Amino acid sequence: MLRVSAKIAGDTIDLSVLTQDAAALDAGVQHGALLLAFADAFMSREPETLKDARDALAHASSFDIAVEAAGVAANFQRMVRIADATGIPIDDLTSELGTTIREELGLYAFPGAANSLPGP
Amino acid sequence: MSDLNQALSDRSDLRIAFENFFLFLAQPGYWWDSKQKIAIAAATRTASSCDLCALKKNALSRNQVLLAHPETEDLSALVVDMIHQIITDQGRISEPQIMALAESGISRLAYVELVGIVVCLFSIDEFCRALSQPLLALPQSQPGLPSQTQPENLDANTGYVPMIARDGLTEANQDLWPVGFGANVIRALSGAPDLVRQWKRLAAVLYLPLEEMGNLGQPATRRLNRMQMELIAGRISALNRCFY
Numbered sequence: 001m002l003r004v005s006a007k008i009a010g011d012t013i014d015l016s017v018l019t020q021d022a023a024a025l026d027a028g029v030q031h032g033a034l035l036l037a038f039a040d041a042f043m044s045r046e047p048e049t050l051k052d053a054r055d056a057l058a059h060a061s062s063f064d065i066a067v068e069a070a071g072v073a074a075n076f077q078r079m080v081r082i083a084d085a086t087g088i089p090i091d092d093l094t095s096e097l098g099t100t101i102r103e104e105l106g107l108y109a110f111p112g113a114a115n116s117l118p119g120p
Numbered sequence: 121m122s123d124l125n126q127a128l129s130d131r132s133d134l135r136i137a138f139e140n141f142f143l144f145l146a147q148p149g150y151w152w153d154s155k156q157k158i159a160i161a162a163a164t165r166t167a168s169s170c171d172l173c174a175l176k177k178n179a180l181s182r183n184q185v186l187l188a189h190p191e192t193e194d195l196s197a198l199v200v201d202m203i204h205q206i207i208t209d210q211g212r213i214s215e216p217q218i219m220a221l222a223e224s225g226i227s228r229l230a231y232v233e234l235v236g237i238v239v240c241l242f243s244i245d246e247f248c249r250a251l252s253q254p255l256l257a258l259p260q261s262q263p264g265l266p267s268q269t270q271p272e273n274l275d276a277n278t279g280y281v282p283m284i285a286r287d288g289l290t291e292a293n294q295d296l297w298p299v300g301f302g303a304n305v306i307r308a309l310s311g312a313p314d315l316v317r318q319w320k321r322l323a324a325v326l327y328l329p330l331e332e333m334g335n336l337g338q339p340a341t342r343r344l345n346r347m348q349m350e351l352i353a354g355r356i357s358a359l360n361r362c363f364y
Binding site: 001027030031047065073078081088112 | 127128206211238243244247249251252278279303305307322323325327336342345348349350351354355359360362
């Protein structure tokens with residue numbers, strides 16, 4: 001969705017920031033580095049780190065944006081757990097775009113890949 | 121009022137959706153009564169700080185750690201273990217575990233309901249944590265028995281759990297997904313349809329309404345643009361090692 005939304009906006013996205021230790025980069029997205037730092041701090045579960053990252057994002061943008069960023073982060077804590085707890089496969093494993101992105105990001109190494117790929 | 125609290129108070133849609141979930145939590149469910157549903161929520165809240173979960177998460181195989189989570193008044197040790205794993209080590213949930221739960225008397229449909237309660241409560245709590253807000257108090261239980269009802273047209277060919285077939289919505293559940301949509305992640309909890317409704321309601325305020333997810337331009341009701349939203353979503357999903 002990130003790549004397609006960027007294409008619609010006429011931008012180019014560096015998807016590698018999603019899976020690599022590259023949170024200092026902005027990925028070609030406005031406030032991208034701050035958003036990535038917020039996501040990392042959220043996942044670190046360290047309260048002070050999280051507060052610092054949230055405040056940095058809010059001061060560079062707004063507290064409304066920080067609230068929205070918190071919402072997106074919390075939402076995607078739910079989605080992965082639904083997928084993995086129920087063992088669902090990807091709906092369309094054959095799309096060229098999806099395959100390319102999964103290869104680029106190394107997603108086939110994730111444990112949940114077993115739910116979508118043919119067994120041995 | 122701080123800037124953060126002002127921003128939060130401007131989002132009454134969030135408060136309403138959360139309150140709606142807690143009202144739902146207090147009602148008897150399909151396979152769990154109200155007291156058990158609230159016990160599931162309480163167990164969800166202890167998972168992130170559970171020492172045993174940390175041990176199991178770091179073990180090459182969870183079975184190497186022979187200790188068990190303590191049972192509670194309302195939940196067996198097996199159920200508590202599953203709730204904690206959904207929070208702390210979801211990538212290693214496997215079908216034999218769902219089968220073991222079934223052998224202990226927790227049917228696959230009861231498991232679906234449990235998963236829905238856990239993930240909805242967790243996303244609300246995670247939102248609060250992200251903004252350094254106190255967690256909302258769990259509700260008081262209400263009397264009543266589980267309805268023990270299940271939707272029509274369940275399909276057992278996708279994943280570990282029964283779910284309504286993509287084209288199997290009846291009049292009672294036609295609100296679950298738009299005709300022709302029915303992605304697996306939407307259908308996954310449809311064995312307990314009210315949990316799909318709850319997660320859709322939460323997704324609509326935390327992220328985007330289902331009907332707007334296909335529009336990859338600027339969301340009308342958000343200040344974050346879609347690229348910014350998907351950047352956060354992608355990073356959180358990657359850190360959770362989410363293949364889906």
